[in-house]
Amino acid sequence: MDNFTLHTLGCGSARPSLKHQPSSTVIDHRGNLFMVDCGEGAQLAFMRQRLSFSRLQHIFLTHLHGDHVFGLPGLIGTLALNGTGGHITIHTFEEGKEQLCSIFNYFCRDTPFDIRFNIIKPEEDVILETKSLTVRTVPLNHRVTTVGYIFEEKPGERHIKPEMTRFHEVPISMMKHLKNGEDYVKPDGTVIPNKILTSPPSPALSYAHISDTAYMKNLAEKIGPVDLLFHETTYLEEHKAMAAPRGHSTAKQAALVARDSGAKILLTGHYSSRYKDDTQFKREAEEIFPNVLLNNEGLVTHIKRSK
Ligand SMILES: [Zn+2]
Incomplete structure (x- = not known):
């Protein structure tokens, strides 16, 4: 059985399309579920992948743009409706807490379900430590305050x-x-x-989630050599001129970060709806970095130890 698995719920970008859903990813580490971003429809995609709401205890928001957040009121409403109590922690900026609290206070009143917040800052920091996992943030370069998240297993026993x-x-x-x-x-x-x-203990595994950001030359060293790197590939190089002003990256730029950080595998995503053929992202990235995995809704990626 795999201990560390990634479920892609949505890998589209802000403009709606019939091909992709807005951003949301679930990390399953030894049966504990961690969600990164919660775009519209995330809870339905979550159910389609037969994931269990009762195992979801942490949601990490990269930034406060609607395509990464609009699924959250619905998901929290469902968790509250279940009526079984329990709690969830939302990791977000101070302003995220303020905005979300006003929604939850109105729509999720009088339930035994406990919504907790962990206030994060746009800096390099360790924001969560469990028995087996550390989660840290890296600041990104987007149009609003944004962070990426890096999930690292703690070294195991001999x-x-x-x-x-x-x-x-x-x-x-x-x-x-x-x-x-x-x-x-x-x-x-x-x-x-x-x-x-x-x-010796089995090598610790790691996953980095980098969305949304313009290309950052110094990002690679902050991420380090992870086993799986999700780095947004909103655009292709032919639209490079619009990528930076909009705070996004091209597939080639994502591949540069994968190469320079020493990642084992690059996972694409956050595709602009202007492109009809997603395989272009993979082809463009592969010109720089050989191990590219083309993301899609429903994709389950097993993070494994490489020899
Ligand atoms: Zn955004």
Whole structure:
């Protein structure tokens, strides 16, 4: 079973089209769901992918443009309607809290469901730590205050080598210590080094979500070498002149960030509705960076350890 999976709910941009839905992505990490942006229709796309509302506890907003937010009142209304209590945390800027609170206070009154806010700032910061995951922000360059989110697994425990622990007669009570890197001291005082009894932890995986932004040359070093990079590809190079003033990137520019950050795979998206053939985004990006995955609604991407 995969521990780290990405579900694309919507990968279109602001102008509605019949081909794509507005922005929304769900990250499934070990059964816990984290949503990034919640464009119109996100809750229906969420249900179509058979994701469970009860496992969704965090929603991260990149910025306060309608195509990233308009699905939120509907989704929160549904969570409140379920009537089973519970809570959700929305990560957004101070102004996001103010705007959303006035909507929720009117439409989601008198429910046992608890809506919490984590106020973030447009700077590099760690905004959430769970037992197994860290989420940090990087500021982006869009027309309004915007951040990207980077999800990084915490390093795991070392793996026990059962044949070696049996051979050295290590008691079960020591296993937890071995996983934490401790040596084993036998009753006669002989020290068995940890590296004989265990193998290194599996490499930690990471995902970066970068939307919306104009091309930023210094962004790559802030992201670092993630296993999967979603970087918006609103335009193709033929429309490069309109990308920067509108705070967006071309497929080629996304590929430059993927290449320079050391990403393993680039995932496209936030497509302008002017283009009829999405494969153009992939082809353009592949001229710079070889591992490009063409995004689409319903796409499920498994984030895996590469050899
Ligand atoms: Zn935007």
